[in-house]
Amino acid sequence: MRRPPRWNLALGAVLLLLAALVALPFWFVLTGSIKVPAEIIARTPTIVPESFTLQHYAKLLAASDYPVYMLNSLVVATISTAITLILAIPSAYAFFRMSFRGRETLYRAILLAYAFPSIVILIPLFGIFAKLGLIDSRLALVLVNVAFALPFAIWLLRSFFAGIPVEIEEAARLDGGPPFTVLRRIMIPLVAPGIAAVAVFAFVTAWTEYVFASVMILSDAKRTVPVGFSGIIGQYQIDWGLLLAGASLSILPVVILFAFVGRWFVAGLTEGAVK
Amino acid sequence: MTTDRRSRLLAGAALAATLPLGAAAQTELTLWHMEQPPHRVERVQTLLDEFNESHPDIEIRQEPQNWGEVYAKAPAALAAGAGPDLLFAIPDFTPILKGMGALDDVGDFVEELDAEHDFIDAAVEAYSYDDGVWAVPLYNMSMNLWYRPSVLEDAGIDVPETWEDWRSAAEALTTDGTYGMGLPANRQLYTDQTVYSVMTNGGASEIYDEEGSLRFDTPETVGAYAFYDDMLAFSPPDAPSWTWGEAEACFASRACAMILQFSVISTYDTQAEGDPADLGVAAIPSKDGETHNTIAYANAVMLLSRDEEKLEASKTFVRWLLQPENYGRFLNMEPGLFMPVTADGAEADSFWSDPIVETYRDQIETVIENSRNGMLFGFTSGRVFPAIAAISAQNVLAETLQSIAVSGEDPAQAVAAGEARMQDLTD
Numbered sequence: 001m002r003r004p005p006r007w008n009l010a011l012g013a014v015l016l017l018l019a020a021l022v023a024l025p026f027w028f029v030l031t032g033s034i035k036v037p038a039e040i041i042a043r044t045p046t047i048v049p050e051s052f053t054l055q056h057y058a059k060l061l062a063a064s065d066y067p068v069y070m071l072n073s074l075v076v077a078t079i080s081t082a083i084t085l086i087l088a089i090p091s092a093y094a095f096f097r098m099s100f101r102g103r104e105t106l107y108r109a110i111l112l113a114y115a116f117p118s119i120v121i122l123i124p125l126f127g128i129f130a131k132l133g134l135i136d137s138r139l140a141l142v143l144v145n146v147a148f149a150l151p152f153a154i155w156l157l158r159s160f161f162a163g164i165p166v167e168i169e170e171a172a173r174l175d176g177g178p179p180f181t182v183l184r185r186i187m188i189p190l191v192a193p194g195i196a197a198v199a200v201f202a203f204v205t206a207w208t209e210y211v212f213a214s215v216m217i218l219s220d221a222k223r224t225v226p227v228g229f230s231g232i233i234g235q236y237q238i239d240w241g242l243l244l245a246g247a248s249l250s251i252l253p254v255v256i257l258f259a260f261v262g263r264w265f266v267a268g269l270t271e272g273a274v275k
Numbered sequence: 276m277t278t279d280r281r282s283r284l285l286a287g288a289a290l291a292a293t294l295p296l297g298a299a300a301q302t303e304l305t306l307w308h309m310e311q312p313p314h315r316v317e318r319v320q321t322l323l324d325e326f327n328e329s330h331p332d333i334e335i336r337q338e339p340q341n342w343g344e345v346y347a348k349a350p351a352a353l354a355a356g357a358g359p360d361l362l363f364a365i366p367d368f369t370p371i372l373k374g375m376g377a378l379d380d381v382g383d384f385v386e387e388l389d390a391e392h393d394f395i396d397a398a399v400e401a402y403s404y405d406d407g408v409w410a411v412p413l414y415n416m417s418m419n420l421w422y423r424p425s426v427l428e429d430a431g432i433d434v435p436e437t438w439e440d441w442r443s444a445a446e447a448l449t450t451d452g453t454y455g456m457g458l459p460a461n462r463q464l465y466t467d468q469t470v471y472s473v474m475t476n477g478g479a480s481e482i483y484d485e486e487g488s489l490r491f492d493t494p495e496t497v498g499a500y501a502f503y504d505d506m507l508a509f510s511p512p513d514a515p516s517w518t519w520g521e522a523e524a525c526f527a528s529r530a531c532a533m534i535l536q537f538s539v540i541s542t543y544d545t546q547a548e549g550d551p552a553d554l555g556v557a558a559i560p561s562k563d564g565e566t567h568n569t570i571a572y573a574n575a576v577m578l579l580s581r582d583e584e585k586l587e588a589s590k591t592f593v594r595w596l597l598q599p600e601n602y603g604r605f606l607n608m609e610p611g612l613f614m615p616v617t618a619d620g621a622e623a624d625s626f627w628s629d630p631i632v633e634t635y636r637d638q639i640e641t642v643i644e645n646s647r648n649g650m651l652f653g654f655t656s657g658r659v660f661p662a663i664a665a666i667s668a669q670n671v672l673a674e675t676l677q678s679i680a681v682s683g684e685d686p687a688q689a690v691a692a693g694e695a696r697m698q699d700l701t702d
Contacts, residue, residue, distance in 0.1 A: 038547065043530035126351045214348070231312075231340075238542075240520075240524065241546075
């Protein structure tokens with residue numbers, strides 16, 4: 001059935017508005033990072049840059065510890081994501097497949113982790129980590145990130161497992177596959193889009209985590225991007241060019257992750273749609 | 276080789292191996308400061324490298340922190356035994372660490388340094404209470420009125436001296452797209468500082484009376500708040516969310532004709548025209564135009580180590596840092612923002628020979644002159660009320676302004692509510 005032209009027009013307008021809402025802040029940050037300082041701080045912002053400079057990037061990379069912060073963030077976010085996946089996949093499968101008393105209660109209870117604002121548990125957790133000798137270590141951040149990402153990851157993956165026709169799993173079991181083999185060979189490939197979504201979620205959560213990273217890490221050499229960067233931009237004086245260059249670079253790893261995993265994610269969804 | 280001989284040889288080798296280690300034993304210190312912008316960290320590192328090289332028995336490393344987190348982080352780290360040996364502070368941060376028993380009296384040490392360098396009295400007073408001195412003053416900051424002479428001249432306006440002049444100037448300079456005055460109204464430290472700068476010039480500098488009771492709710496305070504609210508009419512519409520950086524950007528971009536700020540020199544020099552002849556700085560106008568006060572406070576360093584060797588090494592570093600040839604370079608980690616707290620520091624070649632300081636020497640001399648009438652709420656008239664730390668931490672001065680400027684409350688009612696809130700926080 002053909003849609004009337006005015007319906008197409010309305011849809012197009014909504015899409016355009018949505019694209020503008022999402023893209024405009026990025027546009028201002030990215031283009032701002034290549035403007036000269038006077039143009040950045042001009043009261044009336046220029047949408048198309050009237051100047052071009054890479055001085056802010058040069059300063060950021062040469063005069064600050066930004067590259068160290070980026071490396072730390074990459075290490076912490078990557079390891080946090082890997083551990084989240086390693087724990088979430090079998091846990092979600094267990095919640096989906098295993099029958100035990102209190103399964104539904106436990107499944108719902110794990111989301112209680114999100115009931116507490118992180119600031120509330122910050123100081124008690126600091127005390128515990130201090131006793132364990134984990135203060136000022138990246139491991140502390142990995143543990144915190146995994147603890148916060150895991151509940152949602154389990155929820156999300158379980159729903160992906162639940163979406164797989166039961167006949168597929170039964171056929172694999174009839175062929176004599178033990179549960180771990182069925183999970184590894186049959187189920188994981190089928191829930192690949194879910195795993196991709198969880199990976200993106202866990203990575204972005206770890207990449208942007210600020211509260212714990214700001215308190216648990218004491219030394220400059222172990223800081224992650226959000227904390228190290230907030231210091232670079234200063235308090236009494238703000239170097240706006242440095243701020244915009246840092247913000248632009250900080251989204252790079254997430255964009256790259258989306259470029260790789262997102263493609264797989266979309267491909268998986270499409271495959272599922274035609275089966 | 277017999278087992279006995281081999282054992283003796285091994286023991287001898289082990290002893291020999293420990294000898295050089297013992298001779299090279301170093302006292303390692305950690306310094307936390309909140310001067311995180313890269314150029315400040317770099318300057319501090321240059322000085323630390325020089326110190327470490329000239330004092331082979333001591334090694335200091337810096338760990339820059341953020342003002343936003345240090346209020347929670349430092350007490351937690353100290354409680355966990357992971358805190359620094361030296362920590363920079365401002366007057367209302369010090370009572371927090373003193374309250375948890377982390378500070379020892381450094382009065383004798385400050386006296387020794389005072390005899391050699393002559394501290395500004397107010398700088399030491401802010402850290403002197405409860406029969407002790409709790410930190411060593413290091414660098415001063417004071418709020419000033421910044422303006423562009425060319426803008427005022429074009430409008431035929433003199434630099435304002437009284438509140439009346441100030442209001443008229445702000446009104447006249449507010450034209451299409453530009454604002455006469457940039458004042459914040461955010462619930463944040465910057466607003467605390469600008470509000471108090473106006474209060475001190477309206478006869479409301481004392482938040483406590485001589486007995487230590489709150490006396491915030493006075494006609495002078497109400498008058499100061501009402502005046503500030505009037506002036507907000509000549510500020511940009513986004514000013515209620517400003518911190519220091521936004522105010523500076525407004526000034527540097529010529530959108531604000533005047534602002535209150537510690538210093539704009541660095542931003543003006545690097546992000547605006549950088550013409551020293553067109554950068555004006557003056558004392559903050561006062562109600563009657565007679566005495567011009569301002570908010571000012573000295574940053575200091577707290578010596579936190581309880582280990583005798585580390586404490587002595589910390590003192591050695593502070594002694595070294597306050598030597599004029601080092602001290603000027605330390606202050607110029609941010610030229611034009613940090614001012615000396617010692618008499619010989621104020622004359623040091625290392626301070627005045629910095630290229631930026633040379634360029635803006637007139638402005639910097641005015642800033643130093645203005646800071647002589649500096650004060651800080653809760654630390655006035657030689658009396659210190661440590662309970663001010665709670666009031667400061669909650670930004671009650673700014674919160675009171677928000678009640679007037681954002682919620683439209685009557686200034687008298689808002690100030691009365693502000694005093695009640697202060698009372699609650701300090702009871």
